[in-house]
Amino acid sequence: MIKRELFFESEIDAAVKEEAYLALLEEKESGRVGYYDLPESEMLKRIEAFMDEYDFETRGIKNVVVIGIGGSSLGTRAVDELLAHTPERNGRNLVFMENVDPVEVQKNLEQIDFEESFFIAISKSGSTIETTSHLKLVIDHFDAPLESEKFRNHFAFVTDAGSPLDKLGEEISVPVFHIPENVGGRFSVLSAVGLLPLTLLGYDTRALLAGAKMLKDSFFDRQEDMLVEKAYYYASHADTFPINVLFAYGTPLRAFNAWYVQLWGESLGKVDASGNHVGMTPVGLIGSIDQHSFLQLLIEGPRDKTVTMIKVADFEVPVAIPDISLPHLEGTDYVNGVQFNTLLSAQCDATMESIKQQGIAVDRIEIGKLDTYNVGYMLFYYELLTSLCGHFLGIDTYNQPGVELGKRILKEKFVNQ
């Protein structure tokens, strides 16, 4: 169960709301935007068949190594950190070959036992420089040439059909799972990008899709007025409140925040048709930690932020603050005997209350418990919210032209040397 409450008024008229529903419907029906179809895609069947055939158990695969960055890593990391403590998760390690700083690269090499690892190289374009560099490193370091059995038995690729990586996979008979062309990297967590590694980690990815589908159906049945209202409020106040804070309570939500930051920032920071720089800046916070860091700025700083509180009602990990009174610290005894979960929840509510009292636009999402179904729902919630904001801002939510210049300059640095 996920409970959502808005504590601000969004004055959107019926026609504008209707238009928003129709706009997203058009994105979906025209096939221009593909993420809407992911909850019902056939990919999971393909993955399940592959897993039966490959037989990971017998082969002794203990590490799932995702070679990917950005949209190719953030979603999987988000889901895994949310659910790693649940019984669904099997004992395999999840390792990311992601950043190209030598410290991380070296640490990964030391940590990975090739024979016990299954590598998934993920790149939508099929030529992401970080990913191909890691791929070459694995081939070289573990002495697993492309044409070898050794390579073929330990690799899968996830990429767009027709990409360089796809062609390579085809050529050397490595299993390739395609990302639909109309699904952008940051919207791809429910494609093979997330489904393949997450299924390998034991997660009930059917439930992940079912949770997403639940919200999808509700939205296209026009049952999600509150979502539309929230997006409208954010977009129509983008000049006054250019920063959208996600204040999520509990360390397992940290990678979810990072996923949100990419989704939001890369989708909504755009030059619009009139040449204006528009967009909103995402900030992810973790409670209670960031009560000791960012909260002061929220409460007393500029009134340029909206805040969404995310609270997990029950982490299903019972551990209580012992009923011990320490000399001189009797002032802290008011939480004695209380579950840590209860303390964290109360901190979330108290912080929200203190933010609300400042007149700041706040809403709260309460996740009953962390399971694949609810996580799927949350992923789709933020994807829909992003699409709606993009619609109201009048931009192309799904491209990212701004990152090309840096890539070009990078290449020139090496080619012209």
Added chain:
Amino acid sequence: MIKRELFFESEIDAAVKEEAYLALLEEKESGRVGYYDLPESEMLKRIEAFMDEYDFETRGIKNVVVIGIGGSSLGTRAVDELLAHTPERNGRNLVFMENVDPVEVQKNLEQIDFEESFFIAISKSGSTIETTSHLKLVIDHFDAPLESEKFRNHFAFVTDAGSPLDKLGEEISVPVFHIPENVGGRFSVLSAVGLLPLTLLGYDTRALLAGAKMLKDSFFDRQEDMLVEKAYYYASHADTFPINVLFAYGTPLRAFNAWYVQLWGESLGKVDASGNHVGMTPVGLIGSIDQHSFLQLLIEGPRDKTVTMIKVADFEVPVAIPDISLPHLEGTDYVNGVQFNTLLSAQCDATMESIKQQGIAVDRIEIGKLDTYNVGYMLFYYELLTSLCGHFLGIDTYNQPGVELGKRILKEKFVNQ
């Protein structure tokens, strides 16, 4: 060596600059602000004497457990993540008992072997609810009552003189290290808060202080005009550029970003004397990862941000991209044979170039290599920059009145139940 370059013009006149030097000098000389004195404090001698006496080696201490949150954990984490791969670091594990979500709490309990652990409970006020809750949990879970030898042999406290935790330590003969009263939590990394755990992890904390002292002396010798100019630019443009992005290249800089976010947000988000909400919002990014996440927003989104690039010239971890050409991926061969370090540095420069071309105010800090000296310098750099910005904004940089309301509401939730 740390090289700094500003790529924007800060039009500050000589008198305003002089005033800023004098303002910080007054903070220091009056004893109102204590962090300026930390590079020269005697605390490290006390810690070294304690370590000699305690003999951690013989006692078989393999884990350093920091019980603390916010200013009590972020600095230590920042320094350790920056330097964990260097030869200075000994083999002890660093564990934080920080957040109160049950998942993290439970994981910590499972991970910690009491007999092999040394616990440092850190709280400036001496009654932080997260910290005291963890303290009670350790006492109960490991059956180590306060009065026992077992407790005394495995604990130290770091807190203000006269705080409840200080009194408790005194009473049960646990070693207590004091935080100077005039040093705020977020400015306390160079006090016992950071020095005790970091020295226990093998770091050359003398060099950490020496690096800080180097910049301190340079500043009070009026050699740091560029720092003053940068702060002036930020503060005088706080309305147009309310967001200050730190784009740090390399995963080891992630916790440094989090330390910066607290320092900046909590210091500069304030109600000023005229009742205005002022402040600037810190955002920490990691390259190259966030090129695939936030960069689009920087390049095409609203012009409301300044950007500081941080680059490590030499991570001193040699690992190269193999000189392998993969069929269909020949387009990526331009980095073949290149060190990962070189690729990362080039990405930093290329990204900066692409941001500069947008007319965005950028500066760059190049850290020669990651060692304790340079890290001490960087910590002090950001502390000085924060003090200068606070001066120019006309606020009290060192208090945090905004967080009290939430704490009061929290307590009421339990007391009135």
